[in-house]
Amino acid sequence: MNDAGTxxxxxxxxVPTASTGADPLALESQLxxxxxxxxxxxxxxxxxxxxxxxLTHPQYLVMLALWEHRSLSLTxxxxxxxxxxxxxxxxxxxxxxxxxxxxxxxxxxxxQLAIELTEExxxxxxxxxxxxxxxxxxxxxTPSDVEALRDAVSGVIAAASPxxx
Numbered sequence: 001m002n003d004a005g006t007x008x009x010x011x012x013x014x015v016p017t018a019s020t021g022a023d024p025l026a027l028e029s030q031l032x033x034x035x036x037x038x039x040x041x042x043x044x045x046x047x048x049x050x051x052x053x054x055l056t057h058p059q060y061l062v063m064l065a066l067w068e069h070r071s072l073s074l075t076x077x078x079x080x081x082x083x084x085x086x087x088x089x090x091x092x093x094x095x096x097x098x099x100x101x102x103x104x105x106x107x108x109x110x111x112q113l114a115i116e117l118t119e120e121x122x123x124x125x126x127x128x129x130x131x132x133x134x135x136x137x138x139x140x141x142t143p144s145d146v147e148a149l150r151d152a153v154s155g156v157i158a159a160a161s162p163x164x165x
């Protein structure tokens with residue numbers, strides 16, 4: 001194949017859109033790519049703030065839900081975090097081994113597993129209050145920046161959820 005044919009093939013591969021001039025199939029044009037990279041990058045950035053608390057990012061999310069609700073069934077916790085029971089159960093067991101939560105069967109319904117904060121888990125909340133502040137500084141964002149971004153991403157989540165399809 002000659003150089004002219006190669007150039008034509010490359011031009012055919014990069015099809016710009018009328019409105020932006022960008023290739024709609026370019027990696028950088030993809031919302032899914034931007035969100036995936038943002039997710040990994042943000043979660044990685046949290047690591048340095050969460051390590052002193054002895055928490056991973058998913059464990060931090062569990063603790064946030066429990067600090068807000070004090071006690072939750074495993075089912076309700078999964079609904080709030082949009083996580084399957086099979087993912088959540090081992091995470092809660094690790095938090096129990098750390099002394100942050102206690103798991104117990106609901107005396108009124110043995111099928112339900114109640115997750116409650118221990119005294120140590122409640123005390124951890126005080127130390128965790130610096131995490132959002134540190135993250136805003138790290139990302140150079142104001143509270144209103146965070147709120148606007150969270151609302152935009154929440155809109156994407158809502159639009160993409162099975163209930164909205």
